[in-house]
Amino acid sequence: MKFFVDTAEISEIRELLPLGVVDGVTTNPSLIMKSGRDFREVVAEICELVDGPVSAEVTALEAAKMVEEGKSLAKIANNVTVKLPLTVDGLIACKALSSEGIDTNVTLCFSANQALLAAKAGATFISPFIGRLDDINIDGMDLIREIRMIYDNYDFRTEILAASIRSPNHVKDSAIAGADVATVPPKVLTSLAKHPLTDKGLEAFMADWEKTGQKII
Numbered sequence: 001m002k003f004f005v006d007t008a009e010i011s012e013i014r015e016l017l018p019l020g021v022v023d024g025v026t027t028n029p030s031l032i033m034k035s036g037r038d039f040r041e042v043v044a045e046i047c048e049l050v051d052g053p054v055s056a057e058v059t060a061l062e063a064a065k066m067v068e069e070g071k072s073l074a075k076i077a078n079n080v081t082v083k084l085p086l087t088v089d090g091l092i093a094c095k096a097l098s099s100e101g102i103d104t105n106v107t108l109c110f111s112a113n114q115a116l117l118a119a120k121a122g123a124t125f126i127s128p129f130i131g132r133l134d135d136i137n138i139d140g141m142d143l144i145r146e147i148r149m150i151y152d153n154y155d156f157r158t159e160i161l162a163a164s165i166r167s168p169n170h171v172k173d174s175a176i177a178g179a180d181v182a183t184v185p186p187k188v189l190t191s192l193a194k195h196p197l198t199d200k201g202l203e204a205f206m207a208d209w210e211k212t213g214q215k216i217i
């Protein structure tokens with residue numbers, strides 16, 4: 001499973017890079033707003049830092065304009081993935097951009113039928129929003145399972161990018177359900193390494209080692 005980092009904060013990405021688990025980055029207009037940075041500038045900086053796909057979202061609502069924005073964003077760097085909303089216009093733009101070899105991430109997916117349409121439109125990634133479904137008492141993980149089954153039935157190449165991840169369990173359950181990628185907020189990503197028994201065990205080993213009076217080097 002690949003991990004993307006769900007952030008537009010350069011410092012957060014830099015901190016995570018040494019872990020060796022960052023396969024890409026996703027941004028959205030809200031994350032850009034939070035960063036307080038210029039959109040194109042921050043996307044260019046992330047693209048230089050990270051080898052993998054970096055999602056940058058269009059803000060037009062009409063297909064032709066989305067295509068224009070998408071082409072312009074794709075020129076920032078060759079690892080830009082154009083993020084498009086799952087609307088009829090977004091799907092039209094997805095078809096047009098993917099036909100020209102531009103990578104796309106169709107976002108704000110909340111149903112299996114929406115995911116089926118995105119795959120038929122040639123999307124590189126589909127982003128089902130798990131957390132936002134959980135927020136309204138619909139099990140987001142069911143959606144990942146449904147999409148996995150449909151894509152496997154028809155051998156669609158579109159990758160399932162589990163989004164709106166809020167907890168370590170979301171990451172684990174997405175992996176079990178067969179998502180290709182999870183885009184994870186930095187805090188959740190680092191918390192995956194933590195376990196209280198690891199901390200307790202390490203504390204005991206260190207205390208016993210201290211008693212030996214030895215040094216390794």
Ligand code: E4P
Pocket residue numbers: 006026027028107127129131132163164165183
């Ligand atoms: C990523 O592509 C999405 O924009 C993001 O995961 C949304 O997360 P949220 O529902 O926590 O805002």
